[in-house]
Amino acid sequence: MSSAERAATLLTQLEPEDFRVLTAIELGMSSHRYVPVEEIERISGLNPRELEYRIRRLNNMELIYGRQQPYVGYILNYAGYDALALNALVKAxxxxxxxxxxxxxxxxxxxxxxxxxxxxxxxxxxxxxxxxxxxxxxxxxxxxxxxxxxxxxxxxxxxxxxxxxxxxxxxxxxxxxxxxxxxxxxxxxxYIEGFPLVDVVSLDDPEGLLDDILRNIKLTLSAGIIHNDLSEFNIVVKPDGEVLIIDWPQYVTMDHPNAELLIRRDVENVLKYFRRKWRVYRDLDETLKWLLS
Ligand SMILES: Nc1ncnc2c1ncn2[C@@H]1O[C@H](COP(=O)(O)OP(=O)(O)OP(=O)(O)O)[C@@H](O)[C@H]1O
Ligand SMILES: [Mg+2]
Known part of the structure; x- marks a missing residue:
């Protein structure tokens, strides 16, 4: 089971005191590599006996991870962080x-x-x-x-x-x-119902699909944004042929010092893929000129 699935399964068993300890460790992690027990006690406001019980519980659930040397301290595991986020999303x-x-x-x-x-x-x-x-x-x-x-x-x-x-x-x-x-x-x-372009095995109209992708790139650039990891892996095609661009954490803005280079690389990835896989040929410089016009 993945950490997110584990966190989701454990969510109903977790009590307010458990969340107080998880939150205290999360806060403590901004200034400690391992959060000392005294610090968890101070932030959570739980008494030592209660805290000991909660820590043992969370440790058994593998939501936190502890070490004994050079002092007793704890950190969140991914599942612990997942549990905090999922709990907040459920509460909201x-x-x-x-x-x-x-x-x-x-x-x-x-x-x-x-x-x-x-x-x-x-x-x-x-x-x-x-x-x-x-x-x-x-x-x-x-x-x-x-x-x-x-x-x-x-x-x-x-x-x-x-x-x-x-x-x-x-x-x-x-x-x-x-x-x-x-x-x-x-x-x-x-939620998008569809497949990443890389997994698509047949296309009715590859030319039209590429045009759709380029139109979306043009809109993105007009909004001052560069995707910066564009490829057949981050373009999803719905059964009705609509395309969506996903996976944006590495985006940069148009004022980035290498903006031109990064745009070129994104567009080149897409054009190369269409040339290789669907025999659709487009000139890179012409396309870039249109995109930035
Ligand atoms: N909104 C969504 N609806 C449906 N499926 C999605 C959605 N977003 C992402 N996915 C699925 O999850 C996969 C990974 O998403 P994404 O590309 O955003 O993450 P990633 O961290 O870049 O993954 P990788 O490291 O493999 O590139 C996508 O290929 C797609 O199959
Ligand atoms: Mg991706």
Whole structure:
């Protein structure tokens, strides 16, 4: 079972005191690599006996992880962070139930879910620095000088950025999942019935589909946004042939110093894919000129 599924299953068993401890550890993680028990006690306001009981419980549920040396301290596991986000989304009357996985990527897990009014949505859990704590630190280095909280901080930041980008381009009329809500590292958005372009095996009108994609890129650029990871993996095609562009956390704005280069790379990825797979030929420079006109 994945951490999100585990968190969703445990949600009904968790009591207010459990959430107080999880929240205290989350807060403590902004200034400690492992949050000392005394600090958890101070923030949660629970008495030592109660706290000991809660910590043991949460540890058994594998929502937190502890170490004994050089002092006794705890951190959240991904499932613990997932539980905090899911609980907030349920409390806010956004989510009702988590469904089946829609896609498990390198840097996220996406699930189907139901809202409290029965709407089907997609829930994306951002997971940065998933490898291991040691690997994360080695590969990613410092984030704002606060390396010890990097996975928590980076995952939340990715969700914030994705939600922000979705909001801007959705308003601008770009075909993207509708942004619904964000909490911590989790983005709730409209559910798309369809397949990533990379998995599509037959197309009635590849020329027309490419035109649709380019029109959406043009709208995105007009809104001042560059997707910055555009490819056949992040374009979804619905059964009716409509295209949607997904996966926005790495977006940059048009005032980025390398804007031109990044736009070129996005467009080149798409044109190359259409040339190779569907024998649709478009000139890169001509296309770029039209996109920026
Ligand atoms: N709104 C949505 N509705 C339905 N399915 C979705 C939605 N968003 C994402 N998915 C599914 O989840 C997969 C991964 O989503 P996304 O590309 O946003 O995450 P990712 O972190 O980039 O994954 P990867 O690391 O593999 O690129 C998509 O390929 C798609 O199958
Ligand atoms: Mg992707």
């Amino acid at each position: 009357d956004i989510l009702e139930a988590l469904g089946k996985p829609l896609g498990v990527g390198k840097e996220s897990d996406v699930y189907e879910a139901l809202t409290s009014n029965g709407e089907r949505v997609a829930v994306k859990f951002h997971r940065l620095g998933r490898v291991s704590f040691r690997d994360t630190r080695r590969k990613r280095g410092y984030v704002g000088g606060r390396r010890h909280i990097s996975w928590l901080y980076e995952s939340r930041l990715a969700a914030e950025r994705e939600f922000e980008a979705l909001g801007i381009v959705y308003e601008a009329g770009v075909s993207v999942p509708k942004p619904i809500h964000r909490n911590r590292h989790v983005v709730v958005m409209g």
